[in-house]
Each structure stands twice: as structure tokens, then as C-alpha cells.
Amino acid sequence: xxxxANPSTLDYSLKTAQDGTVHAEVRGRMEAGSVGPxxxxxxxxxxxxxxxxxxxVEKVDYMDMSGQALLLHFSRLVQDRNLPVEIRGLRSxxxxxxxxxxxxxxxxxxxxxxxxxxxxxxRAAVNLGRDxxxxxxxxxxxxxxxxxxxxxxxxxxxxxxxxxxxxVGGRAVFIIALMGFLIGVIxxxxxxxxxxxxxxxxxxxxLLGLSMVRELGPLVTSIILAxxxxxxxxxxxxxxxxxxxxxxxQTMGLSPVRFLVVPRMLAAMLVTPLLCLFFLLFSFIGGAxxxxxxxxxxxxxIHQLSTSVGMTDFLGGMVKVFVFSILVAWIGxxxxxxxxxxxxxxGRSTTSAVVSAIVLIILADGIxxxxxxxxxx
Amino acid sequence: MVKTYNVQSHTEHPVCVRKLYMxxxxxxxxxxxxxxVYAGEVFVILGGSGSGKSTLLKHLIGLYSPLDGEIFIHGRxxxxxxxxxxxxxxxxxxxxxxxxxxxxxxxxxxxxRLPLEEFTDMPLEAMNLVxxxxxxxxxxxxxxxHLPSELSGxxxxxxxxxxxxxxxxxxxxxxxxxxxxxxxxxxELDELILNIARTLKITFIIxxxxxxxxxxxxxxMIILDKRHKNLAAQGSPLELSRTHPDPWVxxxxxxxKIAP
Numbered sequence: 236x237x238x239x240a241n242p243s244t245l246d247y248s249l250k251t252a253q254d255g256t257v258h259a260e261v262r263g264r265m266e267a268g269s270v271g272p273x274x275x276x277x278x279x280x281x282x283x284x285x286x287x288x289x290x291x292v293e294k295v296d297y298m299d300m301s302g303q304a305l306l307l308h309f310s311r312l313v314q315d316r317n318l319p320v321e322i323r324g325l326r327s328x329x330x331x332x333x334x335x336x337x338x339x340x341x342x343x344x345x346x347x348x349x350x351x352x353x354x355x356x357x358r359a360a361v362n363l364g365r366d367x368x369x370x371x372x373x374x375x376x377x378x379x380x381x382x383x384x385x386x387x388x389x390x391x392x393x394x395x396x397x398x399x400x401x402x403v404g405g406r407a408v409f410i411i412a413l414m415g416f417l418i419g420v421i422x423x424x425x426x427x428x429x430x431x432x433x434x435x436x437x438x439x440x441x442l443l444g445l446s447m448v449r450e451l452g453p454l455v456t457s458i459i460l461a462x463x464x465x466x467x468x469x470x471x472x473x474x475x476x477x478x479x480x481x482x483x484x485q486t487m488g489l490s491p492v493r494f495l496v497v498p499r500m501l502a503a504m505l506v507t508p509l510l511c512l513f514f515l516l517f518s519f520i521g522g523a524x525x526x527x528x529x530x531x532x533x534x535x536x537i538h539q540l541s542t543s544v545g546m547t548d549f550l551g552g553m554v555k556v557f558v559f560s561i562l563v564a565w566i567g568x569x570x571x572x573x574x575x576x577x578x579x580x581x582g583r584s585t586t587s588a589v590v591s592a593i594v595l596i597i598l599a600d601g602i603x604x605x606x607x608x609x610x611x612x
Numbered sequence: 613m614v615k616t617y618n619v620q621s622h623t624e625h626p627v628c629v630r631k632l633y634m635x636x637x638x639x640x641x642x643x644x645x646x647x648x649v650y651a652g653e654v655f656v657i658l659g660g661s662g663s664g665k666s667t668l669l670k671h672l673i674g675l676y677s678p679l680d681g682e683i684f685i686h687g688r689x690x691x692x693x694x695x696x697x698x699x700x701x702x703x704x705x706x707x708x709x710x711x712x713x714x715x716x717x718x719x720x721x722x723x724x725r726l727p728l729e730e731f732t733d734m735p736l737e738a739m740n741l742v743x744x745x746x747x748x749x750x751x752x753x754x755x756x757x758h759l760p761s762e763l764s765g766x767x768x769x770x771x772x773x774x775x776x777x778x779x780x781x782x783x784x785x786x787x788x789x790x791x792x793x794x795x796x797x798x799x800e801l802d803e804l805i806l807n808i809a810r811t812l813k814i815t816f817i818i819x820x821x822x823x824x825x826x827x828x829x830x831x832x833m834i835i836l837d838k839r840h841k842n843l844a845a846q847g848s849p850l851e852l853s854r855t856h857p858d859p860w861v862x863x864x865x866x867x868x869k870i871a872p
Contacts, residue, residue: 266780267728267731267732267734267742267778267779267780268703268731268732268779270732270734270738271732271733271734271735271738272733274734274735274738275735278735278737299780299812300742300745300746300749300777300780300812301728301732301734301738301742301780303745304738304741304742304745305738307741307745308738308741328813331811332811332812335811336745336748336749339744339745339748339753341741575761576716576761577716577717577759577760577761578716578717579716579717580716
């Protein structure tokens, strides 16, 4: 599709005289949608001006600011080389605008000075120091607000906690159940195929039980939490930040951490272990379906499952998912509060919330693996 | 229903509104409203809070469709225009929104350059010069590389006007340009509007309820009447404030309470 503002007509004829003077006769409408070709043509002919410039605009019916910019640019370009410029037949109303913009300096503005590598390094170090300080001050602020809320439960906005619990927990049940069921089916099926070669399909239940309870249940639940709720926390608080609602809270003497962060974190901490239970239940249902299709009885599947997964495994998984939920909700709120200004800043903090949450979950999972190994869990 | 409009009259003026019904299903805000905006004038839409000023503006710029009636921009019907025709009409008008609505991730120069990049075939150097000239016109020379968030409210409004003027429209719509500005900045903005209207012969349609500003810049105005869902008055502000027969109009413009 041709790019034109509105169909407009501009005719011109250009010729370069022997002494290098460029003569341009322009007719019609000199406006944003039509001056492009004339500008390019003049720019190529006046790359290295040898003579002057004669612009005949007597037959121009209309001239907008783009047309005026063309006159200004090329006459200054030629004048700067001490060559003559003549603009013929410029109507008085157009001349009036030319006079108004005559004091404008056409030359491109100098670019900002590029920083040296040392300066860049110094600035990066200062930024890192500031971010680290901000991080620790936020941790301190959060811990004190959280401790205060626990010792004074009456100050917690329980209505907010309930509404966040509904969003974080209630509305995530379907997706969690679906993911659990599908992952259960897939893992049971894949392992059954391999174990069948050894006639050991019955151990599918053992493998599924342990991997789900100890690893996949907490991991997948908290990754879904990061994508669904961590991002929502960051976007919601980030938008409040850009709308100056956070400033409004502060000036009312209310702590944004106590008001916005504590209810969200409490909600996430309370419902995520429950979500994980749902995930486990549906993954076992998925596994059961696979086992039943392989002619195993439901009772033998349940027996295998219950003997392989002990209370320690179960509690270990629950502790993990509880810690992951704290990390996800916390980083979501931190990124929200760190949002700069503008719509793009909200987008950046949302992305950063999800990425940071997933990195933190994996890191924490690694630490848990080591600690559980040392403790013999 | 056969509608007949006076074809002659609506091709003469930049904006013609004929028997406009607007509002939302089940709730009309204005009924059978007709008015014209003349070429090169500063035209103000005034009305109490909730009278539908901004909604009327959104109808005039084609964001909302009227329940009934017609809007003509340069003689072309906005309500019956095909999407292609609508784009052409949109390119002949400029709009500055109440909040400025500058794109936060772009510098001022990039904000103003966007319409030029999309709708003209000018070389980059030319576009940059035109944008700098627009910013120069609104008194923001030297701020080309700034992000909107780095500017004050008044500067953002002026930058929004510069962006609205990027394609040199013949009609500029401004939604509450001086809302939230200090009196001095507001005065500067009024002078800017008058200067642009005089030098570039642009028709301005402004929604505002700053009375001082109206008396200073408006050639003509309409006052929306919430009670009767119609126009309470149209004409020059000074004339209306002195001689209009309706005491409500006079008291509205003179900021006086009507005696019980």
C-alpha cells in the first residue's frame, strides 16, 4: 500500500545550469504527503553545491510546514557555502511563516557525548550498588512488615487476602488440575514403555509417586504460579506505581509493603500448597488411567503408590512448594514496586518478575536437593 | 427512514454536524444537535461536568459512532465512510488527548515523527527537520531526545499538540488542553493556540471549561445542556455572556448563581 497522507499533487521541474546553479520550478501543493520526491531529488543534486539555488514557487497553491522546511533546509544548505539563493514568487502568507521560523537553527543537533569504557564501568558499579542497597532495604522492610502483621493479625487486610486467595488459588485450580493430569499421563506412559522391556511396569507407580511428590509437583505448581500470579502482582503494583497510587498510599501514611505486599504474599503462601495437592491428586489419576489401560488393577497401583511415598517425602515436597510460593509472590511484588514510569516499564517489570521467579525457584530447588541429601531425607 | 441533509451547507465548512443523536444504548446524551465549525476559527465546546463534551469530541474524530445523524469533515460523511476513506479523513485532522497520550517508550522526536514515517515518503533527514520545527513551534526546541516522562505536564501537552500537527492537519481537536496546568502555562498554551491558528490557518475545536481561556481564544462556541440534552447556546463567548436570553447560559458564562 502506498504511504501517502492524502492524495496530493506536486509537480516540479529541475535543471542544473552550466555554472552549477540548480533551478527548481514547483507547482501544486507542497505538503507532508507530497514533498518527499522533490526533497530526495534536490538532496542528490545539492550534495556538493557548485552554484546557487533558484526555487520558483509562484505556482504553489498550498504550503504546509513540511514545504516550509524544504525551503528552509535547502536555502540554508546553499547559503552555508556562500552561494546565492533565490526564492521566487513566495506568497505573502507563506512568507509570514518563513519569517517566524527564520531564527530556527536547521543544523542537526550534536549527538550526546559517548561515555568512555571506564565511565560506563563506573556507572554500572554505582547502579549495581544502588540496586543491591535497594534490594536489602526492601528485604528488611518486608520482614519487619511481615513480622508486624503476624504479631498483630488485626492489622492485616484480610478481605484483600481473601480476594487474592480466590485469584491465586481458586481460579488456578482448573489449569493446575489439567497440567497435573496431563503430566501424570505422559510420565506414566513414557516410563511404562521403557520398564515394559524388563517386565517392571508395576514400578511406574513408584517412580511417578516419588518424582511427583518430591520434585515435579512443587516445581510445576510454582512455575504456573509465577506465570499466572507473579506476573499479575508485578503488573498490578507496577501500574499503581506509574499512576502514582503508591505515592498516594505513602502520603496517607500507609506502608505500601503492608498494604499491597503482605496480603498478596499471605494469599500465595496459604493457597499454593493446596494447589500442589490438587496437582498431585490429578497426576496420580492420570497415572492410574495409564496403569489401568495396561491391565493393572487400581488396588495394586494404589498399594505401590502408598508404599513408595512416605510422609517425609510428602512433607519435604510441601516445604519446598511453600518456600517457592514465598519467592514467587515476593519477587512479583518487588518488581512491581521497582517499576519506572511509562507503559513499557510495566511490561519490563512483568517479564522480569516471571524470569526472576523461575530462576529463583530452580536455584532454591538445587539448594533443597543438597540440604535434603545432607539431612538424609 | 429517508434522511435529507442540506448538501450545500455541509460541504462549505470543515466540520458540519447534522441532527446528531449520541450516547449509549438506552441512554442518550444529546439529541438532534446540529452545528457548523467555520474554516480557520477557534471553536470551543463547553458544558457542565457529565454533559458529554468529551464524548461529542470522540464522535467528531470518529472514535464513537452516533446513534443517529451525520458528521461531515470537509464535506465527507464520517458515519458512512469506508475504512480507507476514514483513514484519509483521520490524516486531515490532528488530535491531542486530555492526558497527552504520548508514547512513553519513544522520545519526543520519535513521537512526532511516527505519523510522518507511516504516511509520507519523506527522507529521514527531512522528517527529523520537520519534527524539530514542530517542536520549535510549541516551544520545545532542545527536548527532542527527552522521553515524555522526563517532561512536565504542560510540556507534555505542548508535545502532544506538536504530534497532532505532524501531518499539518487542517483541523486540530484538543481535549481539555489546559486542564491541570498552572495559570501561566495555561496562558502560554492559549497564546500558542492563537499563534498557530493565525499563522497556519488551522481550525481548532477545543473542549474545555476554562472560562478565562475561552474568552481569550474562542471565536465561537457551543454550550451543551445536560437538562435538555441539546445545545443551550451557540455564538461568540462575549455576545452569549452579555445578551443570551437564557439566564442559565449567562450565569454559566459569568460564573454567577441564578437568583432563586
